Amino acid sequence: MASSSPETRIADDHLALELTVRDLDSPVLDAAASTTTVSSSDEIIPLLNQNQRPRINIFSASYTRRKPREQVIKVTESEISPVTQFASWVWSGSRYSGLLCMAFSSVLYLIMEIVSDTFSVQPIPLFETAFMRCTIILILSYFWLRRTGQPVFGPVHARKLLVSRALVGYLSLFSFIFSIQMLPLSQAIVLSFLNPVMASIAVRVVLHEKLKISDIGGLACSFFGVLFIFGPALSVQVGSEGRNENLKGNHHIYAFLLGLFSSITGGITYCLIKAAAKASEQPVLTVLSFGLVACPAAAICMLSFENFVLPAFETLISMIILGLLAFCAEVLLARGLQLERISKAANILYIEVVLSQLWIVSTGKAQSSSLFSRLLGCLLILVSVSYTVYLGPAKDNE
Incomplete structure (x- = not known):
């Protein structure tokens, strides 16, 4: 009992030191204190000793899960092909994406022309x-929308624009097919390249898009380039017009007006494509509606109007390839x-003529007499x- 009295007195006077004060002469208390010290040190050391980090805790567990995730991301990025990365960059990865899309569209039209002439x-x-x-365009656009989970008929607020784009677009195609059958090829081509000019005029009325002087000058320069290229062929065909029965009298005037009507409706179609694509936020919907x-x-x-011709195997393959490219x-x-203003985007389409x-x-198909005008x-x-x-x-992108 004597051994415990100092500890009791000290505990009464200094309550905060009750756990640290003990009688050194008491073996019972010494054993109990040593047991308490060992057990308490085992519980406190992992929380207090920062130099010896435990093997497994919540911090180490989260740290070990982070490395595999970073490795998966790196592996996924490395597995993406350069072609896919380039296509993604052209589609939406650059501020020049609108102009790039128009340029590659012109290149594909050129490839279609080469395939059609060659095969x-x-x-x-x-x-x-x-x-x-x-038909190929319809099937591919349908599967595109189904694969991406987009509504096939588009949002409700954009359906009028989609229907208008389809009707006006086919009206332009219908009149162009008739005009190309009645007009000389060079005249039909020159009229078809009036589409960008008509689009820049129509967008001022339809979409109230501003038309700058630089845009007008660029389109005029490009169209004069088309006239320089096809000018010699136009003069030759106009000179031989009297010998062509299909171009006598009013037939040529009607065919020319039909081709001009195709260009005007084609320009309006560009405006409707832009409006419908922006309203639906999906350009493929405009292709499907058409x-x-x-x-x-x-x-x-x-x-x-025509007699059906059963295509041969080689011709069928060529038509399928042309449909995919189209x-x-x-x-x-x-x-x-x-993505881009119509006046700028339409001017890029003239790259097809140059290529x-x-x-x-x-x-070696070009005549030497017209080589200078072609190059000019x-x-x-x-x-x-x-x-x-x-x-x-950089300044005009919307």
Whole structure:
């Protein structure tokens, strides 16, 4: 009892020191204190000793899970092919994406022209060709939307624009097919390249988009380049017009007006594509809506105005390839119009003329008498397009 009295007295006087004061002469208390010290040290040391970190705790567990996640991300990024990265960059990864989409759309149209000239082994009526191409476009755009989980008919507020785009677009295609059958090829081509000019005029009325002097100058320069390129062919065909029965009298005037109508409706179509793509936030919907209208309409015209021709195997493969290229070109065109101002995006389409002429010159198909005018026209178009890219989307991109 005597051994515990100092501890009790000290505990009464200094209550805060009760756990640390003990009698050194008491073996019982010494054993109890040593046991308490060992047990308390085992519980306190992991929390107090920072130099000896425990093997497993919540911090080490979370740290070990972070490294595999970073490794998975790095492996996933390394597995993406350069082609996929480049396509993603062209689609939306650059501030020049709108102009790039228009440029690649023009390149695809050029490839279609080369494929059509090189691998065409059987003449196919134009409406039958249009029906085949529109069918492929419809199927591919449908599967695109289903794969990405997008609504097939688009949002409700954009359906009027989609329907208008489809109707006006097919009206332009319908009139162009008739005009190209009645007009000389060079005249039909020149009228078709009025589409960008008409689009820049129509966008001021339809979408109230401002048309700058630089845009007007660029489009005028590009179109004058087209006239320089096809000018000699136009003069030759106009001189031989009297010998062509299809172009006598009023037939040529009607065909010219029909081609001009195709250009005007084509320009309006560009405006509707831009409006519908921005409203629906999905440019593929504009391609699908066109296919929904163009397929049955082309089938009706094919059965009404032409005789159906069963294509051979090689011709069928060529038509399928052209349909695939047309789908990609239409999607890129819609994406470019969605991202960029029409006056700038439409001017990029003249790259197709330059590339086509360079291809003709490289293959030796160009006549030496018209070589200078071809090169001069290509130079005018390149200057105009380069100036458009130089001004570019940094200031005008919406």
